[in-house]
Structures are given as C-alpha cells and as structure tokens.
Amino acid sequence: MDLLEPGTLEYSILQQFLFQEGGIKPGKIAKQLCKERSTINSAIERMGKKGILRWDKYNEIRLLNKGRNELKHIETHLHLIEVFLVDTLSISTKKAYKESLRLAPHFSCELIEKICNQYNKPEVCPNRRIIPHHPACHSHD
Numbered sequence: 001m002d003l004l005e006p007g008t009l010e011y012s013i014l015q016q017f018l019f020q021e022g023g024i025k026p027g028k029i030a031k032q033l034c035k036e037r038s039t040i041n042s043a044i045e046r047m048g049k050k051g052i053l054r055w056d057k058y059n060e061i062r063l064l065n066k067g068r069n070e071l072k073h074i075e076t077h078l079h080l081i082e083v084f085l086v087d088t089l090s091i092s093t094k095k096a097y098k099e100s101l102r103l104a105p106h107f108s109c110e111l112i113e114k115i116c117n118q119y120n121k122p123e124v125c126p127n128r129r130i131i132p133h134h135p136a137c138h139s140h141d
C-alpha cells in the first residue's frame with residue numbers, strides 16, 4: 001500500500017474526496033486549494049496516469065479503486081488519531097478532527113496499529129464516523 005506523499009498537491013487533491021462523495025470538478029478543487037486551474041489540471045493528469053482517478057475532460061473527476069483505497073487508508077489514520085487526541089489531550093472532537101486531517105499522513109501504520117489496540121479496536125471515532133479498518137494498514141486477529 002503506497003500512500004501518496006503527504007504535503008504534495010496530489011495528496012491534497014485526494015483529501016478533497018473526504019468531504020465529498022462522488023465526483024468533483026477540477027475548478028472546485030482549484031478554488032478550495034487556492035491554486036491555479038492549470039496546476040490542478042496537471043496534477044490530476046499525473047494522478048490519472050497512476051490509476052488513482054479518472055477525469056474525462058470537462059467532466060467531474062472520479063476516484064478509481066486505487067484512489068478509493070488510498071482514501072480509506074487515510075481515513076483509518078484520521079479517525080484513530082482523533083480517538084487518541086480526544087482521550088489524551090481532552091480537546092474537543094471538532095478540534096481533534098481538524099488536527100487529525102493534518103496529522104493523518106504523518107503517522108506510520110505501526111503507530112496507528114498501537115493506537116487501535118490501545119483503545120480496543122474502536123469502531124467509531126469521537127465524531128461518530130465509522131472507522132474503516134483498512135487491511136493494508138494493519139490487521140486484527
């Protein structure tokens with residue numbers, strides 16, 4: 001399982017799909033990320049070549065299986081970091097979510113597994129979202 005490199009534009013583009021089910025128009029992504037349309041377009045083309053998404057020009061961008069898997073993996077990290085932050089620092093669930101968006105890609109799968117075990121493999125995050133237990137991240141036995 002190779003996660004996109006955190007901090008890259010491609011990574012930020014993928015993260016936009018966390019907030020929106022289904023397709024997104026490149027123009028919307030450009031707006032949300034405050035980037036030039038042409039910059040976004042070329043990143044999207046690169047991601048298309050990697051098999052992460054599909055973009056038929058003038059249409060919405062859709063994630064392909066590979067992209068959806070990467071996103072699910074990010075979500076696994078995201079939610080388990082929320083669990084950890086809320087418990088250890090007693091911060092609000094809203095704040096924990098915001099911080100976890102930043103931290104998610106920087107935590108190793110090994111650390112995420114430790115958090116998961118520490119909290120008895122939680123099913124939902126503090127914001128009541130289902131935690132996808134992505135098999136490529138770590139396994140439960």
Ligand SMILES: [Zn+2]
Pocket residue numbers: 113116117121133138140
């Ligand atoms: Zn787990």
Ligand SMILES: [Zn+2]
Pocket residue numbers: 073076077108109110112136137138
């Ligand atoms: Zn992982």
